[in-house]
Amino acid sequence: MSAVKSYDHPTNADRFNKDQSRTHWHDSALWFIREKRDRMANSLPEWETLRACASQIKSHTVSKLADYLEEFERNATARGATVHWAKDAEEHNRIVLEILQKHQAKRIVKSKSMLTEECHLNPWLEKHGIEVVDTDLGERIVQLRQEPPSHIVMPAIHLKKEDVSNTFHEHLQTEEGNCDPNYLTESARQHLRQKFVQADVGITGVNFAIAETGGFVVCTNEGNADLGVSLPKVHIACMGIEKLIPKVDHLSIFLRLLARSATGQPITTYSSHFHGPVEGGELHIVLVDNGRSKLMDSDDFRNSLKCIRCGACMNTCPVYRRSGGHSYAATVPGPIGSILNPLRDAKHHKSLPFACTLCGSCSDVCPVKINLHEQLLTLRSEVNRQKQLPVSKTMPMKIASWVFQRPKLYAWLGGIGKFFLRTMPRFLIYNGLNPWGRNREMPESPPESFRKQYAQRKKSQKSER
Amino acid sequence: MSSKDDILKSVRNQIVPAADLPSLDQDWIHYGDAVAHFGDVLQAVGGTAVVVEGVDGLSAELAKIPVYTEGRKTVSCIDGLMGTVDLDRVEDPHELEDVDFAVLPGEFAVAENGAVWVTDAKIRHRVVLFIPQHIALVIPCPSGNVEEAIVNNMAEAYHRLSWQSNDFGCFVSGPSKTADIEQSLVIGAHGARSLHVFLLLP
Numbered sequence: 001m002s003a004v005k006s007y008d009h010p011t012n013a014d015r016f017n018k019d020q021s022r023t024h025w026h027d028s029a030l031w032f033i034r035e036k037r038d039r040m041a042n043s044l045p046e047w048e049t050l051r052a053c054a055s056q057i058k059s060h061t062v063s064k065l066a067d068y069l070e071e072f073e074r075n076a077t078a079r080g081a082t083v084h085w086a087k088d089a090e091e092h093n094r095i096v097l098e099i100l101q102k103h104q105a106k107r108i109v110k111s112k113s114m115l116t117e118e119c120h121l122n123p124w125l126e127k128h129g130i131e132v133v134d135t136d137l138g139e140r141i142v143q144l145r146q147e148p149p150s151h152i153v154m155p156a157i158h159l160k161k162e163d164v165s166n167t168f169h170e171h172l173q174t175e176e177g178n179c180d181p182n183y184l185t186e187s188a189r190q191h192l193r194q195k196f197v198q199a200d201v202g203i204t205g206v207n208f209a210i211a212e213t214g215g216f217v218v219c220t221n222e223g224n225a226d227l228g229v230s231l232p233k234v235h236i237a238c239m240g241i242e243k244l245i246p247k248v249d250h251l252s253i254f255l256r257l258l259a260r261s262a263t264g265q266p267i268t269t270y271s272s273h274f275h276g277p278v279e280g281g282e283l284h285i286v287l288v289d290n291g292r293s294k295l296m297d298s299d300d301f302r303n304s305l306k307c308i309r310c311g312a313c314m315n316t317c318p319v320y321r322r323s324g325g326h327s328y329a330a331t332v333p334g335p336i337g338s339i340l341n342p343l344r345d346a347k348h349h350k351s352l353p354f355a356c357t358l359c360g361s362c363s364d365v366c367p368v369k370i371n372l373h374e375q376l377l378t379l380r381s382e383v384n385r386q387k388q389l390p391v392s393k394t395m396p397m398k399i400a401s402w403v404f405q406r407p408k409l410y411a412w413l414g415g416i417g418k419f420f421l422r423t424m425p426r427f428l429i430y431n432g433l434n435p436w437g438r439n440r441e442m443p444e445s446p447p448e449s450f451r452k453q454y455a456q457r458k459k460s461q462k463s464e465r
Numbered sequence: 466m467s468s469k470d471d472i473l474k475s476v477r478n479q480i481v482p483a484a485d486l487p488s489l490d491q492d493w494i495h496y497g498d499a500v501a502h503f504g505d506v507l508q509a510v511g512g513t514a515v516v517v518e519g520v521d522g523l524s525a526e527l528a529k530i531p532v533y534t535e536g537r538k539t540v541s542c543i544d545g546l547m548g549t550v551d552l553d554r555v556e557d558p559h560e561l562e563d564v565d566f567a568v569l570p571g572e573f574a575v576a577e578n579g580a581v582w583v584t585d586a587k588i589r590h591r592v593v594l595f596i597p598q599h600i601a602l603v604i605p606c607p608s609g610n611v612e613e614a615i616v617n618n619m620a621e622a623y624h625r626l627s628w629q630s631n632d633f634g635c636f637v638s639g640p641s642k643t644a645d646i647e648q649s650l651v652i653g654a655h656g657a658r659s660l661h662v663f664l665l666l667p
Contacts (some may be wrong), residue, residue: 044577053491070473086468135655138645141646157648197559221644223657230590231592249620254619256578257620266506266509267619273633275632278633301480
């Protein structure tokens with residue numbers, strides 16, 4: 001039910017909007033989180049200082065990333081971890097599989113990791129006969145439904161409790177029609193406990209990796225990452241190379257921003273600091289580039305590497321809230337996804353920079369001060385430069401530009417437009433040639449143009465004098 | 466050429482303007498009554514905080530918690546308080562799957578977010594921080610002053626930490642929770658269903 005049918009955001013958004021009441025529900029659910037985030041941000045007088053510090057730390061880290069990566073590897077290795085390097089998704093998946101095969105692991109529990117989603121690790125492992133269980137409740141729900149997550153922090157935000165109830169009834173044999181979130185969560189707890197106990201290896205993502213100590217931090221509310229890696233002897237942590245921070249004290253900035261921005265909590269329930277393997281066990285850290293280094297030298301898009309994946313830009317985005325995460329047809333949806341995905345694959349994701357009203361709300365809430373809406377605007381010209389824009393967008397622009405360069409023609413056309421708007425029957429104005437008017441009313445045409453009003457005013461002022 | 470060399474070369478080949486690190490020495494938030502603030506925030510995230518005197522006081526408070534008194538399998542890593550399982554005699558952490566209640570040491574607490582710093586330095590199996598049905602964390606205040614056990618903010622918290630050893634460390638703020646089903650908050654996702662914090666005076 002979830003296979004990507006179209007990469008075109010407007011097409012997918014249209015489908016999402018078929019059910020209006022559900023769209024409104026989705027919209028308000030996310031806005032509720034945005035408001036919680038605001039309350040948290042307002043509770044700290046130093047909020048803007050924190051954002052500025054976080055942004056600066058990330059700028060600095062990217063400017064010396066190679067040095068910090070080497071420092072991280074040195075320190076992590078000294079603590080007994082094994083560091084692996086993967087150029088792309090394929091190499092990442094191969095490395096993980098090799099580790100699992102070496103340990104003859106058949107059952108894996110995995111906490112939330114957008115990187116492994118990006119690399120499509122699950123299908124790859126399943127193809128090799130390994131069971132991978134996503135242990136974050138939201139991720140487990142969408143995994144059972146064979147859907148991708150629709151949000152990076154709340155993977156099942158697009159689902160109603162009735163949907164979850166049906167899914168659990170089918171897969172976990174819960175009571176039919178019991179939609180109580182407490183009951184459903186309890187059922188998932190029992191089901192996943194078995195998986196935790198049976199697991200041969202635990203896989204986690206990484207929120208922050210520390211060059212200075214060779215350690216890393218994983219944040220969860222459920223405790224699933226910790227349960228997943230405290231029973232088996234082998235822990236594999238997968239991270240993009242941009243997750244690095246120079247010093248452990250820098251966590252005091254990022255941990256204060258992350259959960260407040262993400263869900264409006266003062267901090268996640270568990271912020272776990274891993275340094276080295278458990279006694280008698282193994283810790284593998286996989287560093288993945290997968291196109292990240294290529295973004296570093298672009299003055300326009302380098303900032304997108306600062307992202308700490310809090311999802312605040314999605315919660316606030318008027319387009320995301322009304323079109324749903326799946327409409328982006330990408331692992332990371334929303335404003336930040338609309339930058340990262342087209343930069344990696346402009347051909348498929350060319351519609352995403354336009355899934356934006358340029359309102360700038362995303363940039364206002366971003367805890368690391370990424371200039372999201374500016375990058376989205378820049379990306380539009382990039383998509384145009386790569387000749388990926390449809391004629392329906394380029395042609396009207398060309399015509400408009402031609403008209404705007406001819407003021408007299410523009411004035412004449414304005415008069416004609418006003419006349420037609422007033423006098424034409426509806427079906428001639430609202431039809432297939434006017435996509436703008438499909439869900440909107442055209443503005444009411446004023447009796448006189450601004451140009452005319454201005455000229456008259458000038459005239460009357462003169463006669464008064 | 467290895468992938469490591471490839472990646473480092475690719476990273477080094479990029480032209481990135483230099484940027485300095487910011488100072489972390491800023492005017493971070495202080496609370497008039499950090500102890501009270503910690504209690505309030507912890508309550509807001511689903512936990513409770515109580516000041517107790519000595520192990521006797523701790524036992525008396527624990528006795529008021531039904532899930533503790535009714536717990537069949539309990540673990541204690543607090544001197545003077547007995548559990549039903551001796552953690553040091555457990556070889557395989559899987560044996561801890563059915564622990565009902567664990568009383569574990571915390572090091573200090575953070576007022577701004579209700580978190581308690583815990584490590585596995587004195588805990589043989591770190592899973593005992595996550596797998597029991599219910600958890601109590603006991604923060605010693607040896608000087609008899611509760612304020613010393615609570616810092617205002619995360620900047621102060623990291624000042625207190627050192628990273629020489631390979632110990633696992635975690636900020637724990639409240640019981641395990643999720644809001645993944647229609648944004649309804651449910652306490653007790655995978656980890657502890659309740660979290661009691663005790664500030665232990667001598």
